[in-house]
Amino acid sequence: MTSxxxxxxxxxxxxxxVSLDTNPFFWSxxxxxxxxxISHVLAFFNSILLxxxxxxxxxxxxxxxxxxxxxxxxxxxxHSSEAVGMPALYSNxxxxxxxFVAKDEQLGKAQTPGAIASSLLSxxxxxxxxxxxxxxxxxxxxxxxRILCLQGSPDGPEQYVAVMNAIFSAxxxxxxxxxxxxxxxxxxxxxxxxxxxGGIYYRPPQLDGLFQYLSMVFATDLHxxxxxxxxxxxxxxxxxxxxxxxxxxxxxxVCSVCLSIFCEHHQKCxxxxxxxxxxxxxxxx
Amino acid sequence: xxTGQVIKRAKYKTSLKDPGTDGVLKLTEExxxxxxxxxxxxxxxxxxxxxxQSHRNTKEGSNKPPWLNLGHSQGNYIFELASYPDLNVCRExxxxxxSRNKSGEAPPAISGEQLSPAEMELRIKLLRxxxxxxxxHRELVASxxxxxxxxWATRKKLLDKDESRKLxxxxxxxxxxxxxxxxxxxxxxxxxxxxxxxxxxNQIFALKPAVHQAFLNFVPSKMTEKDFWTKYxxxxxxxxxxxxxxxxxxxxxxxxxxxFLKDDEILEKESRKKVRRVDPTLDxxxxxxxxxxxxxxxxxxxxxxxxxxxxxxxxCRRTLLQDLNRQGAVVLxxxxxxxxxxxxxxxxxxxxxxxxxxxxxxEQERRNRxxxxxxxxxxxxxxxxxxxxxxxxxxxxxxxxxxxxxVKTLDHSQAGMDQTRCNLSSEEAYGFLKVSISKxxxxxxxxxxxxxxxxxxxxxxxxKNISTSKYQYGKNSQESVLDILPNTTKEQLxxxxxxxxxxxxxxxxxxxITTSNLNxxxxxxxxxxxxxxxxxxxxxxxxxxxxxxxxxxxxxxMQQVLDAALLHYDADKRKRNAKAQRLNGYx
Numbered sequence: 001m002t003s004x005x006x007x008x009x010x011x012x013x014x015x016x017x018v019s020l021d022t023n024p025f026f027w028s029x030x031x032x033x034x035x036x037x038i039s040h041v042l043a044f045f046n047s048i049l050l051x052x053x054x055x056x057x058x059x060x061x062x063x064x065x066x067x068x069x070x071x072x073x074x075x076x077x078x079h080s081s082e083a084v085g086m087p088a089l090y091s092n093x094x095x096x097x098x099x100f101v102a103k104d105e106q107l108g109k110a111q112t113p114g115a116i117a118s119s120l121l122s123x124x125x126x127x128x129x130x131x132x133x134x135x136x137x138x139x140x141x142x143x144x145x146r147i148l149c150l151q152g153s154p155d156g157p158e159q160y161v162a163v164m165n166a167i168f169s170a171x172x173x174x175x176x177x178x179x180x181x182x183x184x185x186x187x188x189x190x191x192x193x194x195x196x197x198g199g200i201y202y203r204p205p206q207l208d209g210l211f212q213y214l215s216m217v218f219a220t221d222l223h224x225x226x227x228x229x230x231x232x233x234x235x236x237x238x239x240x241x242x243x244x245x246x247x248x249x250x251x252x253x254v255c256s257v258c259l260s261i262f263c264e265h266h267q268k269c270x271x272x273x274x275x276x277x278x279x280x281x282x283x284x285x
Numbered sequence: 286x287x288t289g290q291v292i293k294r295a296k297y298k299t300s301l302k303d304p305g306t307d308g309v310l311k312l313t314e315e316x317x318x319x320x321x322x323x324x325x326x327x328x329x330x331x332x333x334x335x336x337x338q339s340h341r342n343t344k345e346g347s348n349k350p351p352w353l354n355l356g357h358s359q360g361n362y363i364f365e366l367a368s369y370p371d372l373n374v375c376r377e378x379x380x381x382x383x384s385r386n387k388s389g390e391a392p393p394a395i396s397g398e399q400l401s402p403a404e405m406e407l408r409i410k411l412l413r414x415x416x417x418x419x420x421x422h423r424e425l426v427a428s429x430x431x432x433x434x435x436x437w438a439t440r441k442k443l444l445d446k447d448e449s450r451k452l453x454x455x456x457x458x459x460x461x462x463x464x465x466x467x468x469x470x471x472x473x474x475x476x477x478x479x480x481x482x483x484x485x486x487n488q489i490f491a492l493k494p495a496v497h498q499a500f501l502n503f504v505p506s507k508m509t510e511k512d513f514w515t516k517y518x519x520x521x522x523x524x525x526x527x528x529x530x531x532x533x534x535x536x537x538x539x540x541x542x543x544x545f546l547k548d549d550e551i552l553e554k555e556s557r558k559k560v561r562r563v564d565p566t567l568d569x570x571x572x573x574x575x576x577x578x579x580x581x582x583x584x585x586x587x588x589x590x591x592x593x594x595x596x597x598x599x600x601c602r603r604t605l606l607q608d609l610n611r612q613g614a615v616v617l618x619x620x621x622x623x624x625x626x627x628x629x630x631x632x633x634x635x636x637x638x639x640x641x642x643x644x645x646x647x648e649q650e651r652r653n654r655x656x657x658x659x660x661x662x663x664x665x666x667x668x669x670x671x672x673x674x675x676x677x678x679x680x681x682x683x684x685x686x687x688x689x690x691x692v693k694t695l696d697h698s699q700a701g702m703d704q705t706r707c708n709l710s711s712e713e714a715y716g717f718l719k720v721s722i723s724k725x726x727x728x729x730x731x732x733x734x735x736x737x738x739x740x741x742x743x744x745x746x747x748x749k750n751i752s753t754s755k756y757q758y759g760k761n762s763q764e765s766v767l768d769i770l771p772n773t774t775k776e777q778l779x780x781x782x783x784x785x786x787x788x789x790x791x792x793x794x795x796x797x798i799t800t801s802n803l804n805x806x807x808x809x810x811x812x813x814x815x816x817x818x819x820x821x822x823x824x825x826x827x828x829x830x831x832x833x834x835x836x837x838x839x840x841x842x843m844q845q846v847l848d849a850a851l852l853h854y855d856a857d858k859r860k861r862n863a864k865a866q867r868l869n870g871y872x
Contacts, residue, residue, distance in 0.1 A: 024714035027721070034721035039730045094726050098719065105715040209735050209743035216747055231747065 011223035013143040015056040016048055017131060018150060019124040020070075021182075022061045022101060025117055026153040032182065032207045040210040041150065042090050047215055049073060056143055058131055061097060062124040062151075063104035064117045069127065070096035118156030121149070121189060125166035125177070132175055144222045145175055146199070152182040155189045157248055160241035167193045176200075178218050182207065188237040188248070195236045202231055243270065290314070291378045295353075296365040297321070297328055305365055312378050314403075317355070319364070332362065334382045342376050355379065408437065421783060435791060435806075458488060458616045481514060489517075491615045767839070770832055777824060778836075782843060785817050792850055796857065811854050818847045 020041070027034045045057050059071040071093040125147070132145040147170065170177055176199035179190035186203060194201035204213040217230055242249050242263035253262045258272040268275050290313040296305030297319050306328045308321035317337070319330035332355075339356040343349040351372035355362045366372045412419045425431045490497040496517065504513050735743075767775050792810045795803045821840050828836040 022718065024711075024718040028714045028717040034718060035725040035728070038722070038725050040734065043730055043734050090730075091726065094722060098722050101715060101718055101722065105711070108711055204743075205746065206739065206743060209739040211735050212740045212743040213747075216744070 010052075011144075012221040013052055013054045014048075014221040015058070015132070015135060015143040015145040016148055017058045017060065017128040017145065018045075018148045019060050019062050019067075019121070019128060021119050021149075021151045021153055022063050022097070022104070023117065023119040023153040024101070024105075025064070026119070026183070030152060030182075032210075037182075037207075037210065038094075040214065042093070043211050044214040044219070045073075046087070046089075048219060051219070051221075054143060058128075059093065060124045060127050061100045062119045062121060063100065063108075064119060065104055065107040066100075067120050067123040067127055068100050068103070069131075070100055117153075118159070119151070119153045120159070121151065121155075122159045122162035122166055125149075125163065125170070125193075129166060129169055129173070129175065132173065136173070146222060147175060147177045148218055149177065149179040149190055149193070150182070151179060151187060151190060154183060154185065155187050157241035158246040160189070160246065161243065163189045163193070167196050170197045176222065178202075180204065180214065180218060182210075186235075186237065188239060191233065191236045192238065195233065200230050201233050201236075291374060293371045293375060294367050295319070295371075297330065298352075298363040298365060300361075301363065303363075305363075310364055310366075310375070312375060312382070314382055317362075330362070332357070334379075337362075337379075337383060340376070340379050340383065342372055353379070417783070420780065421787060424780075424784060425787060431787075431791060457619045458491065460612075460616055488615075491618075492611055769835060771829075774824065774828065774832075774836065778839060778843075781817060781821060781824075785814070785843065785847060788813055788817065789846060789850055792854075796853075798857070798861075807854065811851065814847055814850055818844060818851070821847070 018041075027037075045059075048057055049055055055073075057071065057073040058069065060067055061070045071089075073089070128147050132147075135142050135145060167177065170193070175197065177190075177193040177197045178199040179187070179194050179201045181187050181190055181201065181203045191201050193199070200217060202213070202217050204210060206213075220228060239248050239250055240252075240261050241247060242252055243260045244262055244264070244266070247263065249261070249263045253265060254260070255262070255269040255272065255274065255276070257274045258269060260269060260271040262269075266276065290311060292309060292311045294307075295310035296307055297310075298305040306321045306323070306326055308319055308328070311318040311320075315334060317330065317332045317334065319328070321328045336357050337355050341354040341356070343352045351366045351369050353364045353366060353372055353375055355364075364375075366375060412422055422436060426433055426436050490500070500513060504510050508516075767778070770778075788810055792807065792814065795807050795810070798804050798807060821844055825833075825837050825840045
């Protein structure tokens with residue numbers, strides 16, 4: 001059916017849901033300043049919106065204690081008059097970001113200083129997927145959604161289960177999760193996410209040219225990706241965390257009913273409640 | 286005796302007094318055949334060894350001629366052989382055959398196993414054909430690491446395959462059919478010669494169904510085959526001359542000849558049926574143009590002239606295009622049966638029958654196709670899948686992606702695993718972040734955002750990365766890491782790999798150890814595995830310095846699997862010893 005509305009929605013319209021890492025503990029100790037990072041990212045958003053009139057961007061800020069939507073390009077309340085040296089949409093975003101950071105600080109008053117707290121990746125992924133589901137249900141004509149995680153802080157193994165659940169639901173809705181990881185070591189969660197959902201995981205070696213990396217690797221819509229040779233992942237760390245202690249493990253026990261992972265022998269599975277029998281070797285001895 | 290049969294010249298005598306008929310005696314494992322040299326004689330014999338009850342023969346030292354006497358329930362078969370050595374050979378063979386039939390099992394072979402000569406022969410043949418298998422066999426069995434039976438136990442599939450693999454393919458029609466079916470003319474004399482083989486007859490029948498029909502109708506009722514073909518080639522010759530008038534004249538005289546000169550009605554009917562079969566709205570291939578017999582002005586005529594014929598000569602004016610089309614269609618359809626049959630008439634009949642049978646199928650197919658085509662895609666509802674479709678990824682991708690992890694563990698270098706600890710309190714950290722945000726609000730975005738040098742470096746890096754990683758890790762389809770190595774090393778590595786695979790297969794299949802037989806086998810295999818391990822170590826050490834890294838990368842997983850096997854052996858042995866000690870302690 002080639003009716004007029006369908007002509008507007010071509011194959012390459014994309015909805016990009018960005019999960020922006022605003023972990024203050026990470027950014028305060030990182031070599032690349034947050035202000036430069038934000039400027040690269042804002043320019044990247046602008047270029048995405050320039051690619052097609054129907055492209056949409058939604059930005060979710062990922063803090064230590066909460067996550068929140070800070071920008072939606074399709075909403076009408078994008079007019080701010082305090083623009084000095086930058087377009088209106090940027091200032092709106094930054095305004096919301098400031099408010100979010102203040103709120104996050106309020107929530108995290110009881111945090112003890114120590115190792116870098118991890119940002120709530122699972123929370124922002126879930127929020128992204130909810131938004132995408134709403135878009136799916138809005139009608140037959142919708143852009144093709146994908147998720148981009150701009151992450152720097154390390155993984156929190158305690159979020160393993162939630163992150164894996166989010167990844168599997170993304171896989172089921174065929175939403176690719178791309179990850180641009182800025183931190184020092186590779187993030188196992190994001191590698192797995194991109195591997196399972198068919199997205200791209202890339203760790204830019206040179207952060208000065210972050211905008212260049214973003215626009216070369218992550219800007220193309222899903223339809224056009226078939227024609228591009230994007231960087232392949234060099235290795236996926238498939239290690240899981242155990243469900244009892246939330247530590248990363250290489251070898252462990254797996255419940256045969258619900259596939260939950262444990263690092264030591266248990267009598268009963270804590271997820272599904274099935275009772276484990278005695279192992280064969282123990283019986284023979 | 287490794288061959289399965291014996292063929293010797295012999296004379297067959299029905300009784301001792303009979304002078305005997307000359308012929309050839311053939312002995313196979315099941316039967317005995319005798320065929321006399323004179324084809325008109327009816328002394329042919331075909332006897333099953335099961336019916337032979339006894340065999341006797343004349344002694345060599347005596348003055349009697351070499352006779353072999355096979356007794357059966359009704360009497361004797363006496364064969365006089367050419368010489369005593371021949372007699373000995375036959376006697377041996379008969380003895381084996383009879384003993385096998387009596388006892389019902391194969392005679393014992395050298396290796397102590399019950400092997401029939403056929404199986405032995407099959408094994409030898411397999412070894413001869415596959416040099417790799419032969420090498421493996423030599424290395425493992427000859428040096429005593431595996432016994433013969435164990436070696437072949439895992440290769441049952443090879444042994445079971447039928448030896449006499451008939452050629453499943455059927456030879457189709459030649460592509461030069463038109464030329465075969467034309468008579469050749471000798472330019473000097475007025476004679477036209479043609480040669481006719483059954484093959485050519487089949488081709489003519491396939492190309493021209495009207496001729497086929499005529500053959501069935503006229504032969505042998507109205508004329509002999511030879512006459513038929515003479516008339517056919519006369520018609521062909523008339524076609525090839527430019528003389529339409531002469532053709533018409535001859536056709537008027539001889540009505541059978543006229544058949545060959547008319548339009549091929551059967552072809553017309555067939556092509557009309559074909560056009561009907563096609564749904565013109567959806568299948569663009571076939572259209573009215575297929576009914577080419579009714580387009581006389583299409584293409585060059587066979588006799589080279591280009592003008593449209595006069596209406597009065599209603600004779601067949603075939604064009605080159607029509608002939609080529611017809612040949613193409615026939616070649617693609619292929620043969621429906623083997624043309625090994627001797628009697629030409631039966632062949633013709635069978636062909637006719639098969640053609641009728643296929644029509645019914647075609648109708649059915651057409652109906653199916655129409656019922657399927659009525660669902661036009663645009664009018665269908667969108668098939669909304671509630672589940673994401675199964676995505677079966679290429680397994681190679683997984684292993685490629687794991688390569689980096691493997692390399693990491695090999696190099697024993699953990700790149701920067703230390704976590705930076707944050708010494709700021711939460712207030713300080715948040716304050717820092719807020720300062721950054723307000724900074725960018727005031728400054729705006731810098732111009733240029735990315736300096737040109739950095740941008741070009743990034744561009745070069747990304748594009749280079751795509752192309753070089755392929756060559757480094759040997760993912761190019763034409764090249765692999767093994768090709769970089771020198772030939773001898775490559776061969777050695779491959780041989781060792783195949784060998785260790787075989788050893789490991791036998792090793793792991795012997796666990797859990799239940800009998801003492803398995804125990805000895807496992808011990809034997811463990812020794813050979815340790816030998817293999819040291820051989821691999823040697824290769825690794827002796828590699829050239831620039832190849833050393835690649836070689837160690839390749840050898841590493843091989844050694845790992847051998848390690849796992851050895852570890853398991855040790856652990857299992859310890860467990861068994863502990864158990865034995867405990868039992869002894871109690872006893």
